[in-house]
Amino acid sequence: MRERLRDPRTYIVGAAILIVAYLVLVPLIYLFRDTFTGRSGLSFAAFSRAYGGDTQAGRMLFNSLAFSAGSAALSLVVGTVLAYVQVRTDAPFKGLFFAASLVPLVIPGILYAVSWIFLADPNVGLLNTLALEPLTGQSLNVFGMGGMIWVQGLHYAPVAFLLMVAAFRAIDPSLEESALMSGARQLTVIRRVTVPVLRPAFVAAVLLLFVQSLESFEVPALLGLQNGTYVFTSRIYLSLQSYPIDYGTAGAYAITLLAIATAGVLMGSRLTRRSSDFQTITGKAFRPRPVALGRARPWVGAGVLAYFVVAVVLPVAVLIYASLLKFYAKPSARTFDTISLGNYRAIFENDTTITAFKNSLILGLGAAAVVMLLTSVIAWTVVRTRARGRAALDLLTFIPIVIPGLVIGLALSFVYLRSSLPIYGTLLILLIAYTTKFLPYGMRYASGAMAQMSSELEESAMVSGASWLQTFRRVLLPLASSGILVGFVYILIVSFRELSSAILLYSPGKEVVSVLLWEQFENGKLTTVAAIGVVMIAILTALVAIAYKLGARFGLESTDDR
Known part of the structure; x- marks a missing residue:
């Protein structure tokens, strides 16, 4: 017992566990306590006010479920088709899939929604004024449930694509080849063989997309509030x-x-628990054989190009176009005469904009450093030891993945508005929110890196006289640097674009870029939003490139070391 008390890892690991428990559990405890507590003790008055009378709570619940389910379905269908084309066919233009898969990282949800307002606003949308209205007399309307599902589903289709690409690559193609040799048509093989084998991947993908859409704030707020289409996140706001x-x-x-x-996450875990029934990878090596598209090849290639144009080119191009205008208008000779870099000069001369970018960078670097440091210690405890309760500890770091960002912001408001600590409205409370929200992602990177290392390395260092702290700092962390560095850059990227957990916690002078975009949109300064967004996309693209190079570089070095 005395030796354990003298061991520094007892205090380091204990401190990390206490910090994680505080970050995850304390806000939830305050949220439940303050919601269910009245003047005389336990009370459901808050729920009566929220769901009683003429609040139209039933309609809000229906809208939330319809939006989440519709967005998840659209993302899954588009992502699965693209993944099948990428992995199993000889379709052209496959290099565009990688560029399209970066959309969720590079274009934040608020900018993607704004870009589709520029494209499909019933009055000034370019698709309407330049194409649909002159040709058909009809127009698109991005505001409302249909527009919300379209924008959210298209924005998250690359996520489904990445998930399903891994699933298609894991299927033994001999199953499909056997069906084809037995006389089955390609569509029959897909329906009777491929789809059933992919069922666990389908379930995992659709529930992940459902939960992400359920907690989405930007798209429902920008496209739903205009015509009174409310979901949970917009009602909370x-x-x-x-x-x-x-x-x-x-x-x-x-x-x-x-x-x-x-409930969605638990349902997904339950449904995928029997995934061993669908396993097709064994010790026998295999390589998927591309399906020859034949005469359909140019049509599939055209479809790939069309998707890339609609999902990537048009949203980015219209943001660049709008950023060069003082007032948004359809292209014309008069409009082109007004094109200038005035919006860019204005935002770089504006102290608020510069401060917002500085705050985002400070918070991104801080959140990435704190998350990866905490999760490295927790991952070591979970992966490298046999300590009791390590499974519960792993679950504790996973809990924030089911907590929507807006709920994290609200829960922290409950904690620090009633606390003597004067941190509400400061960068510190935003750092706490970001750290809490991104703990699960840091844990996945850190635990994956720790799991790849043999325990012999750690044991050799300890036998040579190194303390645990020296071993952790000079052996484990350097060897796990590939996963930790990529996780660091990833959290920096997602922190830079985070809005939902910041919108309830900032104060004037402490804005971040995502909040600044929201404020400018509410003030009607759409071309300024576009200019800030273009700069933000450029920064995020550079960060993604750095993450890709770091992953490739350190991944290669670790392979060479082995």
């Missing part, structure tokens, strides 16, 4: 913008949203 602020009602909505998200 509006509850906190009213006067007087009703934290109880917001808490009731937040707890319901948290319950639905948790």
Whole structure:
């Protein structure tokens, strides 16, 4: 017992566990306590206010589920088709899939929604004014449920694509080849063989996309509030913008949203528990044989190009176009005469914009450093030791993945508005929110890196007289640097574009870039939003390139070392 108390790892690991427990559990405890507590003790008054009377809560619940399910379905269908084309066919233009898969990282949700407002606004949208109205007399309307599902589904289709690419590559093609040799047509093989084998991947992908859409704030707020289409996240936000602020009602909505998200994740875990029934990878090597498309090849290639144009080229191009205008208008000789770099000069001469970019960079670097440091210690405890409760510890770091960002922001408001610590409205509370939200992602990178290393390396260092702290710092961390560095850059990227957990916690002068974009949109300065967005996309693209190069470089070095 005395030796354990003298061992520094006892205190380091213990401190990391306490910090993670504080970050994850304390806000949830305050959220539940303040929502269910009234003047006389336990109370459901907050739920009565949230769901009673003329609140149209049933309609909001239906909208939330319809939006999440529709977006997940669209993403899954598009992503699965693209993955099949990429892995199993000889379709042209496959290099475009990699560029398209970066969309969720490079273009934040708020910018993707704004770009589709520029494209499909019923009054000034370029697709309407330049194509549909002159040709058909009809127009698209991106505002409402249909537009919300379209934008969200298209934005997250690359996520489904990446998930399904891995699944298609893991299928033994001999199953499909046997069916083809037995006389089955290609479509029959896909329906009767490929789809059933991919069922676990389908379930995991659709539930992940469902939960991500359920917690989405930007798309429902920008495209739904215009015509009164409310979902949980937009209702929470509006509850906190009213006067007087009703934290109880917001808490009731937040707890319901948290319950639905948790149920979705648990359902996914239960449905994928029997995934061994669908395993097709054995010790026998195999290589998928591309399906020859024949006469359909140019048509499939045209479809690939069309998707890339619609999902990537048009949204980015229209942001660049709008950023060069003082007032947004359709292309014409008069409009082109007004093109200038005035918006870019204005944002770089604006102290608020510069401060917002600095704050985003500080918070991104801080969150990435804190998350990867914490999760490296936790990952060592979970992966490298046999400590009791390590499975519970792993689960603890996973909990924030089911907590929507807006709920994290609200829960932290409950904690620090009632705390003597003067950190509400500071960068520190935003750092706490980011650290909490991105713990699961850091844990996946850190635990993956730790699991790849043999315990012999650690044991050799300890036998040679190195302390645990020296071994951790000079052996484990350098060998795990590939996963840790890529995780660091990934968290920096997603922190830079995070809005939902920051929108309730910032104060004037402490804005981040995503909040600045939201403020400019609310003020009607759409061309300024486009200019800030273009700069933000350029920065995020550079960060993604750095992450890719770091992953390739350190991955290659670790391979060479072995």
